[in-house]
Amino acid sequence: ATPTSIMVGTGRGAELGVLFRKGEALQLLKDAKVVAVDKTGTLTEGKPALTDLEVADGFERAAVLASIAAVESRSEHPIARAIVQAAEQEGIAVPPLEQFASVTGMGVGANVNGLRVEVGADRYMRELGLDVSPFAATAERLGNEGKSPMYAAIGGRLAAIVAVADPIKPTTAAAIAALHQLGLKVAMITGDNERTAKAIAARLGIDEVVAEVLPEGKVVAVRRLKAEHGHVAFVGDGINDAPALAEADVGLAIGTGTDIAMEAADVVLMSGSLLGVPNAIALSQATIGNIR
Numbered sequence: 521a522t523p524t525s526i527m528v529g530t531g532r533g534a535e536l537g538v539l540f541r542k543g544e545a546l547q548l549l550k551d552a553k554v555v556a557v558d559k560t561g562t563l564t565e566g567k568p569a570l571t572d573l574e575v576a577d578g579f580e581r582a583a584v585l586a587s588i589a590a591v592e593s594r595s596e597h598p599i600a601r602a603i604v605q606a607a608e609q610e611g612i613a614v615p616p617l618e619q620f621a622s623v624t625g626m627g628v629g630a631n632v633n634g635l636r637v638e639v640g641a642d643r644y645m646r647e648l649g650l651d652v653s654p655f656a657a658t659a660e661r662l663g664n665e666g667k668s669p670m671y672a673a674i675g676g677r678l679a680a681i682v683a684v685a686d687p688i689k690p691t692t693a694a695a696i697a698a699l700h701q702l703g704l705k706v707a708m709i710t711g712d713n714e715r716t717a718k719a720i721a722a723r724l725g726i727d728e729v730v731a732e733v734l735p736e737g738k739v740v741a742v743r744r745l746k747a748e749h750g751h752v753a754f755v756g757d758g759i760n761d762a763p764a765l766a767e768a769d770v771g772l773a774i775g776t777g778t779d780i781a782m783e784a785a786d787v788v789l790m791s792g793s794l795l796g797v798p799n800a801i802a803l804s805q806a807t808i809g810n811i812r
C-alpha cells in the first residue's frame with residue numbers, strides 16, 4: 521500500500537469512529553481469519569445486575585447480601601458494582617470490612633463482622649477447599665440462562681450462590697453477522713463460567729468458545745487460534761485483555777473500556793460498538809486490497 525492510501529484509509533476510519541493508532545493495523549486487518557472477542561464489556565454492556573441470590577441452610581438472605589456487598593465495596597470489578605447496587609436498592613446497610621484481598625480472575629475476600637467472607641468463581645471456592653456441589657443444579661440452570669453464577673463463603677462455610685446477568689449490546693448480533701458475511705470466524709474468550717459463555721455464544725452464533733481463563737489464558741488462546749487459522753484480531757475492553765490485545769496480529773479496544781486496553785491496542789473503536797470491527801476490516805480490504 522502507498523502512504524497516500526494508508527492516509528486516506530486512516531482518515532476514512534476516523535469518520536467511521538475507527539481510530540488507527542498504527543498504520544500497520546490497516547494493512548494487517550484484511551488478512552484476519554478469526555476475530556476473537558472478550559465477552560464482558562465487549563459483547564455485553566459490561567453493566568451486570570444481580571439476578572439471583574440463593575442461600576444455604578442456616579444462612580439468612582439479607583445478612584449474606586450485606587456481607588458480600590461489604591467485600592465487593594472494595595472491588596472495581598463490574599460484578600462488584602452489581603452486588604453493591606443490589607444491597608443499596610434493598611436498603612441494606614453495608615457493614616465495615618477489614619483485610620480486603622482480591623485474586624484476579626477468581627474473586628475477593630475480607631473480614632466482615634468478625635468472619636471471613638469470600639465471593640468468587642467456583643474455582644476460587646475449590647481453591648479455598650469448599651465444595652460447591654450442593655448448588656450444582658442451580659448453577660447449571662443459571663448458566664443455561666446466560667447468567668454468571670458465583671458463590672459466597674462465610675466463616676469457612678458455603679453460604680450462597682449468586683448470579684449476575686449482563687445484557688448483550690444491541691449492535692453485537694449485527695456485528696457478528698457482518699463478520700461472518702466477510703468470511704471470518706468469531707471466537708469468544710472469557711474468564712466467565714463455561715455454561716454461561718456457551719449460552720451467550722449460542723444466542724449470537726459465535727463459532728468457538730474459550731471460557732474460564734485467566735488473563736494469561738487469553739494470550740494462550742490467541743496464540744493457539746493463530747497457529748490453527750492464521751491472522752487473528754482480538755477485541756477487548758478490560759485490563760485483563762491487554763496481554764491478548766498485544767499478542768494478536770491486530771488488537772482492537774472498545775473506546776468505552778479501560779485506558780490500559782486502549783494503550784495496548786492497535787485500533788480503538790470510538791463508538792464502543794462491535795460494529796467497528798467489520799467496518800475496520802471492510803475498510804482494510806477496500807483500501808489495501810485495491811492497491812496491489
Ligand code: ADP
Nearest residue numbers: 560595597600625626627639640641710711712
Ligand atoms: P471476565 O471479565 O472475562 O468475565 P475476570 O477475569 O474479570 O473475567 O473474572 C473471572 C471470574 O472471576 C468472574 O466471572 C467471577 O466469577 C470471578 N470474579 C472476579 N472478580 C470478582 C469479584 N470482584 N467478585 C466476585 N467474583 C469475581
Ligand code: MG
Nearest residue numbers: 558560561758
Ligand atoms: Mg471485558
